[in-house]
Amino acid sequence: MKQLLLILFLFTFNISSLSAQIIWSAEPTKSAQVSDFFKRLDTGNYPQDYCVSRGDEKGVPSSSAKIAQDPELGSIWKIHKPLNRKRAEFARFEGTVNALSPKEGDDLYISWQWKIDTLDGAKIDKEITVFQWKSASPHHQNYPLNLEYDGELTLNAFGANYKGKVSQSARRTVLWRKAVPQGEWVSFIVRIKVDKNDFGGIVQFWFNGVQQALDNKQSKLYQVKLSDDKKTAFHRTNDGKFVYPKWGAYNKKSCKYAVNTYYHDMKVGTSLDSVM
Incomplete structure (x- = not known):
């Protein structure tokens, strides 16, 4: 009888583990090849990604991007964006060894540790993008979500532009804001339930292991809907041909900085427990 109970317990445990699991990760201890884990590194070396004049500077x-050694965490990813370069981003989960392609209805818990600094010690005081939940064109949102940094981190949601040329900034609502010093490791978990319906998707957010309250802190033409406890934002999270993540440093404001971004324990799970 004891053996039967043990077998049933192990069977149940294995089924539970399979239903709540890590479905993608990018472990620098296993490979130094960016393409093993990501579709590519976007370097900004193409005509439309200019800082001062059109074309490559x-x-x-x-x-x-390379693997570096952190005294506390060991092997980590380090992305460097030079001065007068607009972009340095890991793009998409679709590596040759470890791949994930988000689709409608997916419920993803995206987790990573992160820090940022500048090569010359300059203070970052202009808002640069450090994470994008990006959509492939043709699209209505361009990026449904992002994180931006200027000494403070903001988690931002962007409404759809169905009827014309409404600026990205006018469709932005700031969901969360916190001051984070340069050179300090912090951790994120972003839950994204992928849904193309207006307010059909789900966004939840954990900072340093603690779930954060969200709100429409700063908005113009668009606001998300919120649960009563403000722990859940309802928002359109699927757009264009498909959606995918980007991590790094990006946008015109980033041109004035030589930025390093660092990453550890990058993974995606099917539950909060799987990535905590």
């Missing part, structure tokens, strides 16, 4: 080195 003369004499500006390309953005790069």
Whole structure:
């Protein structure tokens, strides 16, 4: 009888583990190849990604990614974006070894540890994008969600632009804001339930292991809907041909900085427990 109970327990445990699991990760201890875990590194070396004048900036080195050693965490990813370069981002979960393609109805818990600094010690005081939940064109949102940093981190949601040329900034609502010093490791979990319906998707957010209250803190033409406890935002999270993540440093304001972004324990799970 005891053996039967043990077998039933192990069977139940294995089924539970399979239903709540890690479905993607990018572990630098296993490979130094960006393409093993990500679709690509976006370096900004193409005509539309200019800082000052159209085309590649003369004499500006390309953005790069490599494995570095952190005294506390060991092997980590380090992305470097040079001065006068607009972009340095890991793009998409779709590596040759470990791949994930988000689709309608998916419920994803995206988790990573992160810090940021500048090569010359300059203070970042202009809002640069450090994470995007991006949509492939043609799209109505461009990026349904992002994180931006200017000494403070903001989690932002962007409404759909169905009828014309409404600016991205006018469709932005700030869901969360917190001051974070440069050079300090912090952790994020973003839950995204992927849904193309207006207010059909779900967004939840954990900072340093603690779930955060969300609100329409700063908005113009668009606001998300919120649960009564403000722990859940209802928002359109699927857009364009498909959606995917981008991590790094990006946008015109980033051009004035030589930025390093660092990543550890990057993973996606099917439950909160799987990524905590």
